Amino acid sequence: MSAKFDWHAMEKKWQKKWEWAKVHETDPIARKPKYFVTAAYPYPNSPQHIGHGRSYTLADVNARYHRMKGFNTLFPMGFHYTGTPIFAMAKRLGEKDPEIVRTFTKLYMVPESQLDQLAEPVKMARYFHQEIKRGMMEIGFSIDWRREFTTIDPIYSRFIEWHFGKLKAKGLITTGTHPVGWCPNDNQPVGMHDTRGDVEPEIGEQFLVKFEKDGVYYPTATLRPETVFGVTNLWLNPDANYVQARVDAEEWVVTKETVEKLRHQNHKVEIVKELDTKDLVWKQVVNPVTKAQVPILPAGFVESGNGTGVVMSVPAHAPYDYQALIDLKTQPLGSDESAIVVALKPVSIIRLDGFTEIPAAELVEKFAIRDQKDPRLDDATKEIYSAEFHRGIMKENTGSYSGMAIPEARATIVLDYSRLGSIGKMYEITNRPVICRCGWECLVHIFENQWFINYGDVEWKKLAHESLDRIVLLPEESRNEFSYAIDWLKEKACARKVGLGTRLPWDKDWVIEALSDSVIYMAYYILAKYLCQNWITFRKFEKDPSRLTDQFFNYVFLGEGDGNPVCVTTGLPRGIVEAVRKEFLYFYPVDMRHSAKDLIPNHLTFYLFQHSVLFPPERRPKGIVANGFVMMEGMKMSKSLENIIPLRQGVANYGADPVRMGVLATAELGQDTDFSQSLVVSIQERLFNLISQARKLRRTRQKRGKLSSLDRWMLSQLNRTVRDASNSIEKLRVREVINRALYQLDNDLSWYQRRLGPKKTGKDNRSMVMREVMETRARILAPIAPHTAEQIWSLLGNKGLIARARWPEASIKADDSRVEQEEFLVRQTLEDTGEILKATGMTAKQVVYYTASDWKWQIYLKALDYGNKERGQGDFIRKVMSDPELRKLGRAAAEYSVKVAQQIRRSHSGLRKERVATGRLSEKQILEDAGRFLGAELGAKVRVWGENDSGIYDPKGRARLAEPYRPAILVE
Numbered sequence: 001m002s003a004k005f006d007w008h009a010m011e012k013k014w015q016k017k018w019e020w021a022k023v024h025e026t027d028p029i030a031r032k033p034k035y036f037v038t039a040a041y042p043y044p045n046s047p048q049h050i051g052h053g054r055s056y057t058l059a060d061v062n063a064r065y066h067r068m069k070g071f072n073t074l075f076p077m078g079f080h081y082t083g084t085p086i087f088a089m090a091k092r093l094g095e096k097d098p099e100i101v102r103t104f105t106k107l108y109m110v111p112e113s114q115l116d117q118l119a120e121p122v123k124m125a126r127y128f129h130q131e132i133k134r135g136m137m138e139i140g141f142s143i144d145w146r147r148e149f150t151t152i153d154p155i156y157s158r159f160i161e162w163h164f165g166k167l168k169a170k171g172l173i174t175t176g177t178h179p180v181g182w183c184p185n186d187n188q189p190v191g192m193h194d195t196r197g198d199v200e201p202e203i204g205e206q207f208l209v210k211f212e213k214d215g216v217y218y219p220t221a222t223l224r225p226e227t228v229f230g231v232t233n234l235w236l237n238p239d240a241n242y243v244q245a246r247v248d249a250e251e252w253v254v255t256k257e258t259v260e261k262l263r264h265q266n267h268k269v270e271i272v273k274e275l276d277t278k279d280l281v282w283k284q285v286v287n288p289v290t291k292a293q294v295p296i297l298p299a300g301f302v303e304s305g306n307g308t309g310v311v312m313s314v315p316a317h318a319p320y321d322y323q324a325l326i327d328l329k330t331q332p333l334g335s336d337e338s339a340i341v342v343a344l345k346p347v348s349i350i351r352l353d354g355f356t357e358i359p360a361a362e363l364v365e366k367f368a369i370r371d372q373k374d375p376r377l378d379d380a381t382k383e384i385y386s387a388e389f390h391r392g393i394m395k396e397n398t399g400s401y402s403g404m405a406i407p408e409a410r411a412t413i414v415l416d417y418s419r420l421g422s423i424g425k426m427y428e429i430t431n432r433p434v435i436c437r438c439g440w441e442c443l444v445h446i447f448e449n450q451w452f453i454n455y456g457d458v459e460w461k462k463l464a465h466e467s468l469d470r471i472v473l474l475p476e477e478s479r480n481e482f483s484y485a486i487d488w489l490k491e492k493a494c495a496r497k498v499g500l501g502t503r504l505p506w507d508k509d510w511v512i513e514a515l516s517d518s519v520i521y522m523a524y525y526i527l528a529k530y531l532c533q534n535w536i537t538f539r540k541f542e543k544d545p546s547r548l549t550d551q552f553f554n555y556v557f558l559g560e561g562d563g564n565p566v567c568v569t570t571g572l573p574r575g576i577v578e579a580v581r582k583e584f585l586y587f588y589p590v591d592m593r594h595s596a597k598d599l600i601p602n603h604l605t606f607y608l609f610q611h612s613v614l615f616p617p618e619r620r621p622k623g624i625v626a627n628g629f630v631m632m633e634g635m636k637m638s639k640s641l642e643n644i645i646p647l648r649q650g651v652a653n654y655g656a657d658p659v660r661m662g663v664l665a666t667a668e669l670g671q672d673t674d675f676s677q678s679l680v681v682s683i684q685e686r687l688f689n690l691i692s693q694a695r696k697l698r699r700t701r702q703k704r705g706k707l708s709s710l711d712r713w714m715l716s717q718l719n720r721t722v723r724d725a726s727n728s729i730e731k732l733r734v735r736e737v738i739n740r741a742l743y744q745l746d747n748d749l750s751w752y753q754r755r756l757g758p759k760k761t762g763k764d765n766r767s768m769v770m771r772e773v774m775e776t777r778a779r780i781l782a783p784i785a786p787h788t789a790e791q792i793w794s795l796l797g798n799k800g801l802i803a804r805a806r807w808p809e810a811s812i813k814a815d816d817s818r819v820e821q822e823e824f825l826v827r828q829t830l831e832d833t834g835e836i837l838k839a840t841g842m843t844a845k846q847v848v849y850y851t852a853s854d855w856k857w858q859i860y861l862k863a864l865d866y867g868n869k870e871r872g873q874g875d876f877i878r879k880v881m882s883d884p885e886l887r888k889l890g891r892a893a894a895e896y897s898v899k900v901a902q903q904i905r906r907s908h909s910g911l912r913k914e915r916v917a918t919g920r921l922s923e924k925q926i927l928e929d930a931g932r933f934l935g936a937e938l939g940a941k942v943r944v945w946g947e948n949d950s951g952i953y954d955p956k957g958r959a960r961l962a963e964p965y966r967p968a969i970l971v972e
């Protein structure tokens with residue numbers, strides 16, 4: 001049925017109306033509170049797909065919700081041309097990389113004739129810029145497009161020059177020699193946005209402890225140089241390729257892979273000769289610290305690409321080494337070799353309370369390790385490393401380090417032996433392998449005379465923490481991750497030799513990279529509107545941006561100086577300069593920044609850092625949303641799986657609102673959500689049903705007659721829905737809003753109609769109540785499914801747009817707890833009876849209900865009250881029995897008290913409070929009133945007795961089983 005419905009015609013209609021009415025164009029309005037929402041501006045190097053849709057849709061839901069709450073809400077958008085993502089993509093296209101060509105023509109639907117053009121980075125960016133923008137319009141994002149810009153606009157570049165000038169003046173730009181993640185193919189630094197799967201290369205420091213044989217060194221990479229006292233042997237991988245190489249002034253034995261890595265870390269390296277591992281193993285080398293001779297042995301767990309491929313073995317304290325020794329003992333070995341292995345005994349060098357002499361052995365047993373390839377060895381290793389680091393003490397067999405705690409011992413040993421040249425350092429990518437977008441594995445490069453933003457500055461970290469302490473985070477659980485990122489960040493390379501973007505103002509060889517020119521641009525949206533509206537005035541700056549002086553930016557964004565000199569130096573009219581300043585003060589700071597959670601350790605933390613040092617406290621970010629990702633039919637989205645649906649195609653296939661709900665409906669904020677065709681189709685049907693219902697309700701009278709208790713029940717449920725939906729959407733828990741307003745409310749409505757029975761003469765309030773439900777529901781859905789909501793709103797005869805209507809407010813007056821409890825009794829009784837019929841397989845002729853006696857109600861209400869006060873059960877029973885009337889009942893009262901006390905303890909406190917407030921229900925009356933309904937539902941005659949009624953019909957003695965809210969039931 002819904003297939004016939006023209007979603008696109010409807011969407012276009014409302015999108016045009018929004019545009020004509022300028023609903024999404026936001027200017028300052030004095031005395032009206034503002035709300036400023038931003039979402040990360042996209043890289044136009046590909047069309048957006050369903051996965052991107054989540055953050056932007058959520059930002060739009062938030063913007064629309066705040067508009068309905070009466071906030072003057074601004075939601076702008078720009079386009080991020082900077083850096084390597086576009087560059088890399090254009091380059092691969094230019095090289096006719098078959099994978100890229102296929103992606104462009106088959107997935108992105110780019111006409112083949114256009115491919116050559118798109119190999120030029122700017123042209124590619126412009127192409128996808130328009131593509132993404134069209135998609136954002138088609139899905140109905142409420143963006144103020146007057147503020148659109150790109151990061152290669154001359155005036156934006158001027159803004160970034162000003163930004164970097166500020167950082168430099170504050171001493172936060174440094175040059176120096178630092179390790180960075182690096183692509184050896186592209187010959188430049190790589191950050192998260194340059195790698196496949198968007199992985200940030202993490203850099204760690206390892207120590208090289210140099211064992212020696214005949215003047216040739218075997219540098220073993222380790223995180224724990226203090227364990228050199230416990231080394232029993234070295235490990236080499238028998239299948240790896242080892243070389244002897246001249247490294248600076250020494251000769252080293254390392255794997256072939258290590259050579260390239262060392263070269264990138266400022267070593268002069270020449271390969272002297274390739275080696276055969278067979279010639280290396282079983283030989284002896286000298287421990288540089290203990291001077292003991294230890295053998296070199298083969299082990300498969302050694303990775304040739306990790307560290308140097310040479311590993312020192314400390315079987316007492318390293319589970320891998322312990323297990324590799326066990327494995328070696330099971331190998332067929334010659335008698336000489338066997339003798340070497342058998343002679344090896346773990347040497348314990350760290351004392352650790354709670355562990356035996358050989359903790360590695362304990363851990364191997366605890367984790368039930370099979371062999372040295374067992375992945376659980378990583379967990380075992382982590383456990384012992386952490387325990388020893390925090391609680392271990394060096395033993396007597398470690399010479400002058402004996403008695404030291406591990407951190408102290410490590411620092412001292414490194415210091416002592418670095419001086420002698422026996423311990424060196426090497427950087428490694430700790431989350432390797434990280435693959436560059438070009439396909440090469442990233443490594444660590446020591447970058448000389450490179451420009452860095454010094455996020456390692458201690459004072460700056462304090463400011464960033466202050467900002468974090470005051471910010472609202474959704475979900476709140478992400479706070480630790482932010483805090484960790486602030487502490488962990490060090491110098492960040494901020495410029496590249498290639499790519500689109502702004503050149504460093506003081507060193508034009510360098511282009512500011514993408515994660516550095518995108519941290520305060522939210523302020524630029526204010527200026528961008530004026531560039532668009534007064535383009536004639538600003539045109540001269542496009543030709544000569546230098547005329548837009550630092551003075552201008554200092555004044556409009558920081559309030560430094562005075563407007564007058566700005567007008568003099570720039571030639572701008574005073575009116576415009578002051579208007580920009582005023583608008584900035586009105587909208588800034590950003591109230592909510594929307595992003596996906598993978599940007600927490602980089603972009604979002606940079607955003608906090610930069611605002612904290614450049615802007616005064618009242619202009620710093622107020623909120624950040626970091627949402628989870630989107631899965632496709634239960635799978636991670638990936639081009640190779642070909643399960644990526646471009647956003648525009650999704651909208652074309654299913655309609656805008658179903659796609660919007662599809663990316664938000666199945667998971668809470670921080671979790672990954674699953675997008676599936678069946679889900680979107682079912683949402684589409686639901687929305688279509690709402691539209692059809694609204695069409696039927698359009699002519700209903702709006703005047704209320706006297707409300708029946710059922711009407712009041714339905715309106716009370718509606719009021720609850722409003723309250724729950726409001727609480728949920730405030731925290732952007734959109735899944736809950738959808739559940740409540742779409743699904744649960746439907747259940748309530750169908751109960752309401754079922755209870756009313758077939759339609760009568762139209763004298764009841766049914767249509768009026770249904771209309772009120774529909775109207776309120778449209779308003780709740782308006783931020784999430786805005787086109788559908790507009791359609792319903794207008795079908796119901798409302799003038800004006802729902803986008804401008806108010807968010808519904810729950811009212812305490814509309815809560816009708818008594819009616820809800822009464823209706824609960826009817827619903828529960830009907831369900832219980834149904835269960836009995838189902839269990840017995842009977843067809844009932846007559847159903848008899850027995851309602852609880854007065855004394856049971858007395859005890860029940862006392863128990864509810866007691867439950868709320870959280871006192872003990874014994875206490876409660878004493879209290880019941882202290883009532884002389886109840887005590888007269890003796891055992892029956894005591895037994896019921898015990899039972900009810902247990903029931904109540906398991907019940908929800910909100911329910912207890914409501915039932916206490918409601919007090920006693922006239923159950924007999926309620927069930928008699930519902931008798932005709934119950935009879936019709938059950939197809940039987942219904943009779944109701946009070947438990948203590950005289951002349952009661954109770955052939956099976958059921959009446960005594962009656963309890964409050966649980967009448968006893970007899971089926972005949």
Ligand SMILES: [Zn+2]
Pocket residue numbers: 183184185186436437438439440
């Ligand atoms: Zn590369």
